[in-house]
Amino acid sequence: MIEQFDSSAVDWSRAQFALTAMYHWIFVPLTLGLAFIIAFMETIYYKTKNPEWKSITKFWMTIFGINFAIGVATGIILEFQFGTNWSSYSWFVGDIFGAPLAIEGIMAFFMESTFIAIMFFGWNKVSPKFHLTATWLTALGANLSALWILVANGWMQAPVGMKFNPETARNEMESFWDIVLSPTAVHKFIHTITSSYTLAAVVVVGISAWYLLKGRHLLMAKRSIVVGSVFGLLSILFTILSGDGSATAVAKHQPMKLAAMEGYYEGSTNAGVIAIGALSSDPVDPKYPEVNDFLFKAEIPGIISFLAFNDFDAFVPGVKDIMEGYTDHEGNVVLPVKERAERGLIARNALKDFTKAKKEGNEEAMATNLKLLEENYEHFGYSYFIDNPNGIIPNIPITFYSFHIMVILGFWFLLLFLLFLWMASKNKLTNSRLLLRLGIITIPLAYVASQAGWVVAELGRQPWVVQDLMPTMAAVSKVSASSIQITFWMFVVVFTALLIAELKILFKQIHIGPKEGGH
Amino acid sequence: MDKKPNIGARIVNFYIDGFKNMGKTGKQLWLLILIKLFIMFAIWRLVFFPNVLKTDFDSDEERSEHVIEQLTNPE
Numbered sequence: 048m049i050e051q052f053d054s055s056a057v058d059w060s061r062a063q064f065a066l067t068a069m070y071h072w073i074f075v076p077l078t079l080g081l082a083f084i085i086a087f088m089e090t091i092y093y094k095t096k097n098p099e100w101k102s103i104t105k106f107w108m109t110i111f112g113i114n115f116a117i118g119v120a121t122g123i124i125l126e127f128q129f130g131t132n133w134s135s136y137s138w139f140v141g142d143i144f145g146a147p148l149a150i151e152g153i154m155a156f157f158m159e160s161t162f163i164a165i166m167f168f169g170w171n172k173v174s175p176k177f178h179l180t181a182t183w184l185t186a187l188g189a190n191l192s193a194l195w196i197l198v199a200n201g202w203m204q205a206p207v208g209m210k211f212n213p214e215t216a217r218n219e220m221e222s223f224w225d226i227v228l229s230p231t232a233v234h235k236f237i238h239t240i241t242s243s244y245t246l247a248a249v250v251v252v253g254i255s256a257w258y259l260l261k262g263r264h265l266l267m268a269k270r271s272i273v274v275g276s277v278f279g280l281l282s283i284l285f286t287i288l289s290g291d292g293s294a295t296a297v298a299k300h301q302p303m304k305l306a307a308m309e310g311y312y313e314g315s316t317n318a319g320v321i322a323i324g325a326l327s328s329d330p331v332d333p334k335y336p337e338v339n340d341f342l343f344k345a346e347i348p349g350i351i352s353f354l355a356f357n358d359f360d361a362f363v364p365g366v367k368d369i370m371e372g373y374t375d376h377e378g379n380v381v382l383p384v385k386e387r388a389e390r391g392l393i394a395r396n397a398l399k400d401f402t403k404a405k406k407e408g409n410e411e412a413m414a415t416n417l418k419l420l421e422e423n424y425e426h427f428g429y430s431y432f433i434d435n436p437n438g439i440i441p442n443i444p445i446t447f448y449s450f451h452i453m454v455i456l457g458f459w460f461l462l463l464f465l466l467f468l469w470m471a472s473k474n475k476l477t478n479s480r481l482l483l484r485l486g487i488i489t490i491p492l493a494y495v496a497s498q499a500g501w502v503v504a505e506l507g508r509q510p511w512v513v514q515d516l517m518p519t520m521a522a523v524s525k526v527s528a529s530s531i532q533i534t535f536w537m538f539v540v541v542f543t544a545l546l547i548a549e550l551k552i553l554f555k556q557i558h559i560g561p562k563e564g565g566h
Numbered sequence: 567m568d569k570k571p572n573i574g575a576r577i578v579n580f581y582i583d584g585f586k587n588m589g590k591t592g593k594q595l596w597l598l599i600l601i602k603l604f605i606m607f608a609i610w611r612l613v614f615f616p617n618v619l620k621t622d623f624d625s626d627e628e629r630s631e632h633v634i635e636q637l638t639n640p641e
Contacts, residue, residue, distance in 0.1 A: 109591070112592070112595065113591070113595060116595035116596070116598060116599050117595075117598065119599065120599075120602065120603060120606060121602075123606065124606060124610070127606075127610060127611055127615035128615065130615065130616070130617030130618065130619070130620070131614075131615045131616060131617065131618055134617070134618045134619045134633075135633050135636050135637065137619070138619060138629060138630075138633045139633065139637075164580075164581065164584065167584065167592075168580060168581070168583065168584025168585075168587075169580070169584075172580060172583070213634075214630065215626070215630045216630050216633040216634045216637065217630070395637070395638055396638075398634060398637065398638055399634075399638035399639075402631075402634050402638070431640065520640075521636070521637060521640060524618050525618075525636075526618065530614075533614070534610070534614050534615070537610070537614075541602075541605060545598070545602065548598055552591060552594060552595065555591075556591060
């Protein structure tokens with residue numbers, strides 16, 4: 048069935064969405080994390096009344112403001128695309144996706160923007176306590192915004208709390224709390240925000256390291272490094288811990304993604320994590336050309352079995368197992384993809400026949416087809432792969448490398464924060480020029496890790512836009528690929544111009560540095 | 567004794583004062599935000615990003631029929 052979709056329109060719609068989401072995600076993590084770092088700094092100022100802390104807070108607040116201003120509303124472009132390029136998807140998920148986004152828009156955005164005004168305009172106009180409260184509420188508001196977006200994303204990765212209505216072709220919400228408290232959504236939220244805090248901490252430490260190398264604003268830089276490193280260290284530890292939770296959720300709902308993350312062709316018990324490895328261009332098995340063999344690999348045994356199922360001996364399936372069927376660690380039989388596709392087709396035909404029966408007023412046929420649809424609905428999306436079961440295998444090299452880049456960089460950030468704290472405790476920060484340089488170099492690496500995380504999450508779940516229910520190719524609207532290309536290139540031009548403008552303003556502000564004495 | 571302005575007026579004045587006393591960087595950022603919002607809502611949204619189900623169909627019933635057709639006959 049794949050060839051019946053306009054693959055060019057699908058590809059351009061995906062490319063445009065990826066471009067916009069990745070551009071939006073340049074700004075979001077710094078906003079999420081820096082808001083809390085500023086709140087901590089202002090709290091120290093509030094407690095100590097030391098004007099140096101006010102100066103430090105105001106400097107980082109300016110950096111926050113620049114980042115927020117350029118990033119604000121870029122996420123709305125994604126919503127434009129839902130209506131134009133992804134109309135079938137938007138209709139199919141309707142209320143479930145719409146509700147969290149509406150809450151995000153109404154509650155968090157207004158909360159955030161109200162208190163940001165007090166943060167920037169209110170220094171001498173409201174009481175210090177009220178100002179501090181506004182700063183904390185800005186941080187909370189920003190993170191609440193993220194919560195609702197990630198709940199919506201979590202539902203796409205592991206749909207729960209809904210029922211498909213064949214009369215409207217929409218998934219209707221049955222339990223708001225099942226959706227909000229779904230383990231996938233909860234782990235995704237914690238992993239995403241703590242990794243964002245880590246990125247912000249790296250930025251604070253890196254910029255401060257630059258000041259130390261230049262011999263400028265030494266006190267501000269040292270204090271910022273201490274706050275940034277403590278905050279960063281705690282954040283990266285929580286990121287690693289929540290990564291464990293994410294692995295459990297992925298193993299349960301998206302075993303193919305987990306297999307792609309580790310490049311597993313065949314599953315095993317005591318499944319290990321590939322500490323270092325490189326994929327060759329040759330497939331392991333000509334039957335599955337999507338799965339590359341390893342050129343070399345160094346594996347730590349048991350880690351993935353343990354992370355996924357809290358049991359070193361648990362079976363973790365590989366691509367071949369998922370394609371051909373297997374029995375999972377709890378003894379449940381997971382059907383081969385071919386069989387799931389057949390059952391998905393039964394569901395799809397039942398939807399078609401239900402609609403026909405409804406038009407004809409044939410209630411008996413409606414009831415028969417509704418039963419068939421409900422019995423096979425969990426396989427609905429597989430119907431589109433009846434002629435090409437291998438279409439459910441994601442791009443393994445990109446998923447594998449993105450995952451490992453993210454993990455390796457995560458451990459590097461942990462080491463970096465420890466080193467900075469160690470040198471700060473010895474009062475030797477200004478002499479550690481190599482470490483200071485590493486701090487600066489790590490800033491872009493934090494962005495690489497952050498983007499890589501989303502690549503794993505979103506490319507690793509392909510071909511699904513809603514796991515098992517709707518593949519990406521069935522989600523697009525009937526729009527021409529050329530019209531999507533036009534807007535894609537418009538985005539490239541405008542986004543590039545905005546990014547250049549931001550970096551120019553940002554670098555200028557960093558060059559100026561804080562105003563001494565907090566005035 | 568002068569009467570204290572009401573809460574609404576105080577909030578408005580707070581914003582007016584804030585914008586008036588904004589530094590050069592703040593003004594540059596606001597200019598960028600306004601340009602960005604203009605491009606997004608006045609050009610992209612209106613010209614390039616119609617909500618196709620809203621513009622092409624009159625009722626939810628028609629929209630449902632269209633999506634079911636798309637899902638069940640994907641040619």
